[in-house]
Amino acid sequence: MSNATSTDLYEVTMAQSYLNEGMTRSATFSLFVRILPPDRGFLVCAGLDSVLDFLSAYRVDADDVEVFASVLGRRPEDLAPLLGLEFRGEVRAVPEGRVVLAGEPLLEITAPLPQAQLVETYVLNQLNHQTSVASKCARCVLAADGHPVVDFSLRRTHGIEAGHQAARLGAMVGFAGTSNVAAAHSEGLTAVGTMAHSYIEAFGTEEDAFRAFARSHPGPVTFLVDTYDTVRGVATAARVLRDLGLGPGCAIRLDSGDLGALAVQARTILDAAGLRKTRIVASGGLDEFAVDSLVRSEAPIDTYAVGTRIGVCADAPYLDSAYKLVEYDSRPVMKLSSAKVTAPGRKQVFRRPGYADLIALVDERPPPDGVPLLESVMREGRRVSERAELDTARQRFMTDLAALPPGARTIRAPTVPKAELSRRLSSLTADVRRYIEKNLLGGAHEAV
């Protein structure tokens, strides 16, 4: 089986029908997020690299056809038109790390209709999840206001693959390290770690545990101080660090209780012991809201370790994303029912100063102060450029972040910039709506 079976069944049945009907002309699907989750002022694009890997390798082989036939209760011969199908389309997308707003296409795929349809499930899955986590991580970096943030999420992400992505996406927006060994190794990230409560408990006393850890690990160590009683734990850590002549580069970790108040007490104890260069790491259920409160209260915490809530994007574990057909065979299309109206046509987004973004049709002239966000990243099923480095994506994020209006950077109740539709796009939307109301709902069968 290739990756072609990682799909919803209906992509297969629709593609089969398109092939049977000879409906293989060019279609464009547009992927965007309808509205941002609460407390989000922006999104950070992510997942494109995974999507391009998938599309490059996409091919329905004989094993896939067997699987399709088997789950449909049909004979493989019935699905023969799908055999050998590859993705040969064009992808225009906003590069990883760039900041986008609600309604702006993150990606547009233009390909023969069956191809563009078959890849929907995977493309949505990756862009949705990765953009969601990257955006959450970005808010942690903002909240930490210059303090290092590190990723401890692997134990509670939705599987190992999701943990790997969380580590990578954190690094993309500026995290200083990750506890995830495999991700650190394969993505070239800084691996970080301390010790668990079980480690202290196995030794019995904190002092024995701290001394043993330092024996095994030359260089800076981080001692966990809240197993029995935090203030006593800090005092013990300070004594051991002094005895061993350690301190600079070393740290203590607070993992429970009132982190702000305990950090003040810990700082006092460490300073009194002459350990002014011993740092304080805080962890335990932290997210951007908690980090923001701690930073605003000027808690003497040096490093924030975020985990569970970031890795699962706890307050918004999915985005209201959609992969919508906007054009088929040069005919703009849209959906009308309920509140989910989509604007038709292939699009471009022009960023203007202050994030006064303009969503326009792809062939519109850029406004004088506007820069296009979507770039051509794949043609005829092949990547147009080299695989992007994580550093490049981080640089893009940092540049876009610097230009973001202060209100959108706020952690709680941000002011959300809103993209405008160009006059031509608004007018096309109205035209297509009128056409559908008059002709399709009226019963006529031909298309606009």
Add this chain to the structure above:
Amino acid sequence: MSNATSTDLYEVTMAQSYLNEGMTRSATFSLFVRILPPDRGFLVCAGLDSVLDFLSAYRVDADDVEVFASVLGRRPEDLAPLLGLEFRGEVRAVPEGRVVLAGEPLLEITAPLPQAQLVETYVLNQLNHQTSVASKCARCVLAADGHPVVDFSLRRTHGIEAGHQAARLGAMVGFAGTSNVAAAHSEGLTAVGTMAHSYIEAFGTEEDAFRAFARSHPGPVTFLVDTYDTVRGVATAARVLRDLGLGPGCAIRLDSGDLGALAVQARTILDAAGLRKTRIVASGGLDEFAVDSLVRSEAPIDTYAVGTRIGVCADAPYLDSAYKLVEYDSRPVMKLSSAKVTAPGRKQVFRRPGYADLIALVDERPPPDGVPLLESVMREGRRVSERAELDTARQRFMTDLAALPPGARTIRAPTVPKAELSRRLSSLTADVRRYIEKNLLGGAHEAV
């Protein structure tokens, strides 16, 4: 690289220190959920099969040691004690599909300390995520009150691996099918699917699209009716179904708007067309709360398709789970700081009628009406029994569900049964706490 690098770095540094110190005696770690998320009356155990696969294959090979050394900035020779380490321990666990309560161990691992520590991250990751999703799916089945529930979550789960698990876990608790092709094939599930709005839009009119779909797919079809105007869409679907002599086994799908009210209108139209056996499928942002409301309002919906909110477990995307050292070298241990006190010692849970569960020490005599929940599933690193079939787990779930008090089955604000600690366990907890307060916090170094 083997699976040994799917870990937090601190598991590696702690294990290395244990080996250097000769601390390789038997340790028991206990995995449990401290408190249930809001609106949860119970949990459904899941993930054990993945955990046992991982533990069976666990081995630190030379490539892993290279990775460890590389991320630690050390030489592979420094980590030589880890080379060749395998998991040779014992696992006692509650089988997949069984219902458990807060505080009850889902799993206990007893192994030489470095082994039991090294596997923590993966074990927590899988049991946490899978139990969380299985429990959410179980609530959907309860809410649907006998109506079939199907899984449409793949496009928004946290990666493809998480999507596969959602499909499997739904089936474990009684879902009737999944849209996930790969999962349906490899887990032997019923694959289900309909058509997308893009399919209608590509054809232009609903009638052309419905007829084309029926041409390609002999047998029952499901027509999506809300692309332009739902009521007209249902009328068109009814006309096409009648013209083609279809109906029984076929369905229409509502995917937006007021699903309850639209289902009433759709039922009226279908019945008037003589299509009494054409079913109504509802989808679009459904979770157990929405399904519960629709079922209570007696909406004429036959099948509920749940997706995003279930696959990501939207209202509780993680559990407050912990993997805690409870015994080392026959010495019971616990953590004292903050509210996170853990009870020491190896444990067993006895289920008594009405879920009056008793958490006891492993060597306690069962109460007369109590049945043990934890079973021995792995000894010396090998599975004790065959891999569990999904059907077996489903049977366990159905049996446990039938015995669950009605209050715990409620979708909103359930009455949560609470497990009691046995007298011996309470007394041991008090003893260990006294010991720590007197000896470890007092400065003495020997252990209880």
